[in-house]
Amino acid sequence: MKRRFFLLAGTAGMLTLAACEREPKPHYIGLDLTGGDYKPDFKLSGPDGRVYTLADFKGKYVMVFFGFTQCPDVCPTALSRAVEIRSKLGADASKLQVIFISIDPERDTPELLGEYMRAFDPTFLGLRTDPQNTAQTAFNYKVFYRRVASGSSYTMDHTAISYVLDTQGRMRLGLKHQMTADECAQDIKTLMTSKYTL
Amino acid sequence: MTYLKSFAAISLAVLSFSALADSGVKISEPWVRATVPQQKATGAFMQITAAKPMRLLEVRSPVAGVAEIHEMSMSDNMMRMRQVKDIALPAGKAVELKPGGYHVMLMELKGQVKAGDKVPLTLVVEGDNKQRETIEVTAEARALGAGNMPAMKH
Numbered sequence: 001m002k003r004r005f006f007l008l009a010g011t012a013g014m015l016t017l018a019a020c021e022r023e024p025k026p027h028y029i030g031l032d033l034t035g036g037d038y039k040p041d042f043k044l045s046g047p048d049g050r051v052y053t054l055a056d057f058k059g060k061y062v063m064v065f066f067g068f069t070q071c072p073d074v075c076p077t078a079l080s081r082a083v084e085i086r087s088k089l090g091a092d093a094s095k096l097q098v099i100f101i102s103i104d105p106e107r108d109t110p111e112l113l114g115e116y117m118r119a120f121d122p123t124f125l126g127l128r129t130d131p132q133n134t135a136q137t138a139f140n141y142k143v144f145y146r147r148v149a150s151g152s153s154y155t156m157d158h159t160a161i162s163y164v165l166d167t168q169g170r171m172r173l174g175l176k177h178q179m180t181a182d183e184c185a186q187d188i189k190t191l192m193t194s195k196y197t198l
Numbered sequence: 199m200t201y202l203k204s205f206a207a208i209s210l211a212v213l214s215f216s217a218l219a220d221s222g223v224k225i226s227e228p229w230v231r232a233t234v235p236q237q238k239a240t241g242a243f244m245q246i247t248a249a250k251p252m253r254l255l256e257v258r259s260p261v262a263g264v265a266e267i268h269e270m271s272m273s274d275n276m277m278r279m280r281q282v283k284d285i286a287l288p289a290g291k292a293v294e295l296k297p298g299g300y301h302v303m304l305m306e307l308k309g310q311v312k313a314g315d316k317v318p319l320t321l322v323v324e325g326d327n328k329q330r331e332t333i334e335v336t337a338e339a340r341a342l343g344a345g346n347m348p349a350m351k352h
Contacts, residue, residue: 069234069237070237070238070239070305071239072231072239072240072241072279072301072303073241073277073279073297073298073301074270074277074297076297076342076343077297077298079343080344083343109236111236112236112237115234115237116342118234119232119234119341119343120342120343121343144276148278148279148280150266150268150279150281150303150305151264151305152263152264152305152306153264153305153306155268155303156279157276157277157278158277159275159276159277160276161275174275176275177272177277178272
């Protein structure tokens with residue numbers, strides 16, 4: 001028993017020491033997804049016909065939202081908030097790339113995604129792929145979506161988190177739908193200025 | 199806290215269109231989210247205040263092949279949308295159809311809804327006496343990327 005106590009005390013001491021040497025972990029209003037089991041890279045097509053991967057955005061922070069353009073509420077709300085977030089970031093806005101990934105590739109044609117993004121901000125990128133790769137990409141982000149029949153048509157249930165990746169393409173933040181643009185911008189600024197090393 | 203201030207400012211700035219029907223149902227600030235050309239669905243929002251208890255049963259619009267009343271809900275960060283049979287309109291209490299709650303889903307759009315367009319909506323309401331009445335409303339289309347004034351925290 002005594003030995004175990006010393007072991008515990010020793011471990012705690014080492015942890016304290018280690019914590020003192022490193023920059024403290026920053027506090028976020030949103031979800032800190034740092035180190036989580038995510039595979040944020042993707043291979044998706046843009047409205048220009050180009051295939052994009054995360055390597056195309058190296059050196060930038062990337063904010064990713066999964067949605068669909070026939071969405072009356074959550075998706076335009078999230079994208080409008082992204083417009084506001086960028087304006088609140090001021091000069092740092094150019095460091096943030098906003099990406100919208102369609103979970104409804106059957107209806108979201110490249111042209112429609114292009115037009116839809118332009119209605120919010122011409123720098124936003126709407127990406128899509130085939131249904132199988134859509135499912136795999138969503139899975140890699142732990143995003144859930146499903147088709148729900150509605151009258152003669154269908155709508156989609158889906159995860160409504162905006163994910164933020166750092167300049168190395170690592171998963172860092174989950175901005176909840178209920179967060180205001182101010183709160184999101186604050187979290188992104190914290191991430192941009194944090195010296196916390198992974 | 200600045201967002202509270204901007205909310206107040208925006209709320210004041212929002213133009214208010216009100217219509218009072220014979221049924222004593224008042225519709226305030228009806229608006230439709232504008233679309234891009236190929237988009238086939240969008241949402242309509244408004245505030246409804248009934249003088250006596252009523253229910254909103256149906257919404258129709260000539261711009262859409264199908265219009266349904268939907269409710270959005272969020273649980274575990276998952277957004278769900280479901281058609282609802284009707285919306286209860288308690289006497290004297292404003293019921294909001296707004297992002298994050300109820301909306302009218304306009305589907306099979308016959309064309310692009312451009313910002314500034316006047317979109318006719320017909321609301322069908324029913325009182326406790328089972329008498330049905332229709333209310334005609336004109337909703338203004340707001341730009342798709344114009345922000346979500348009444349959307350988030352209130």
